[in-house]
Amino acid sequence: MELREAIGRRRSIRFMRPYMPVEPAKIQRMLEAARIASHWGNVQGLRAVVVFRDSAPPETLEAVKGAVAGYQIERAPVVIVWYFDAAAVDDQSDRLRELVAAGAIGVGDRKTEQLESTLIPFFESIREDLKAPGLNELDAGQGIAQATLMAYEQGLGTCCLGTPNREQIREQLGLPDSARVLVLQTVGYPAEHWEAGGQRPRRPFGELFHMNRVGTPFPRSQEVVDELTGAGMFTRPAPLPYREAELEYLRRAIDVPGSGLI
Numbered sequence: 001m002e003l004r005e006a007i008g009r010r011r012s013i014r015f016m017r018p019y020m021p022v023e024p025a026k027i028q029r030m031l032e033a034a035r036i037a038s039h040w041g042n043v044q045g046l047r048a049v050v051v052f053r054d055s056a057p058p059e060t061l062e063a064v065k066g067a068v069a070g071y072q073i074e075r076a077p078v079v080i081v082w083y084f085d086a087a088a089v090d091d092q093s094d095r096l097r098e099l100v101a102a103g104a105i106g107v108g109d110r111k112t113e114q115l116e117s118t119l120i121p122f123f124e125s126i127r128e129d130l131k132a133p134g135l136n137e138l139d140a141g142q143g144i145a146q147a148t149l150m151a152y153e154q155g156l157g158t159c160c161l162g163t164p165n166r167e168q169i170r171e172q173l174g175l176p177d178s179a180r181v182l183v184l185q186t187v188g189y190p191a192e193h194w195e196a197g198g199q200r201p202r203r204p205f206g207e208l209f210h211m212n213r214v215g216t217p218f219p220r221s222q223e224v225v226d227e228l229t230g231a232g233m234f235t236r237p238a239p240l241p242y243r244e245a246e247l248e249y250l251r252r253a254i255d256v257p258g259s260g261l262i
């Protein structure tokens with residue numbers, strides 16, 4: 001699948017085939033994609049525990065279950081618990097040294113000296129601030145986005161879900177004190193059509209993106225829009241006419257308890 005089409009098909013999938021396990025190799029490809037994403041200072045604080053419904057202990061499944069729309073977690077064959085480990089920031093000086101040695105940052109023969117005399121002492125002086133949410137969560141998002149595209153490219157669907165159960169998850173999964181649980185990502189084979197009711201609404205392009213200064217919308221070329229539509233990145237807008245019928249079919253098929261925003 002071309003990248004543009006993969007981006008267009010990346011849609012939150014809430015209904016998975018509960019009977020169809022996900023091959024560990026497919027999950028590995030997702031994690032490999034996350035691992036090579038960019039991180040500020042090459043810190044690499046993104047971590048994950050992959051919970052397989054078929055083999056995880058009941059207490060682990062119970063801990064991850066308490067998310068919003070819990071039925072999604074209960075039915076999904078795999079739940080990836082993504083977290084950020086702030087302890088990774090403690091090793092940042094070494095990551096910077098690796099970057100210089102790799103030829104990724106700096107030019108000329110003074111780069112090592114300047115790294116040791118200026119950059120590393122500066123970062124050392126603000127070490128605790130650097131652990132705060134901000135760039136770290138951005139890094140995590142980039143890694144998770146790459147993993148997500150890899151999932152769709154392999155015929156899988158995913159949905160990110162927040163959780164109020166951070167402490168229970170920390171305990172059951174053995175996360176260190178320095179971990180911040182970010183999001184749970186269900187992974188499985190979609191039970192719904194890939195369109196999942198159509199492209200979900202988005203704010204107008206010109207409201208989101210600007211040129212040179214806020215207030216001047218970034219010019220949106222219709223030619224580019226048409227090209228991306230042709231490539232499969234822009235798809236039919238939600239709700240498709242049969243979405244309600246599809247939802248009712250899915251609700252019965254995977255035995256979703258109750259109705260409403262469950």
Ligand SMILES: Cc1cc2nc3c(=O)[nH]c(=O)nc-3n(C[C@H](O)[C@H](O)[C@H](O)COP(=O)(O)O)c2cc1C
Pocket residue numbers: 010011012013068069159160161162163183200
């Ligand atoms: C970081 C993140 C957290 C999310 N948390 C939840 C959640 O707790 N519950 C939920 O029902 N959906 C959650 N979602 C899914 C969004 O509601 C979904 O992305 C949105 O409806 C747009 O649909 P789309 O992803 O198909 O474009 C989350 C998505 C992201 C990216």
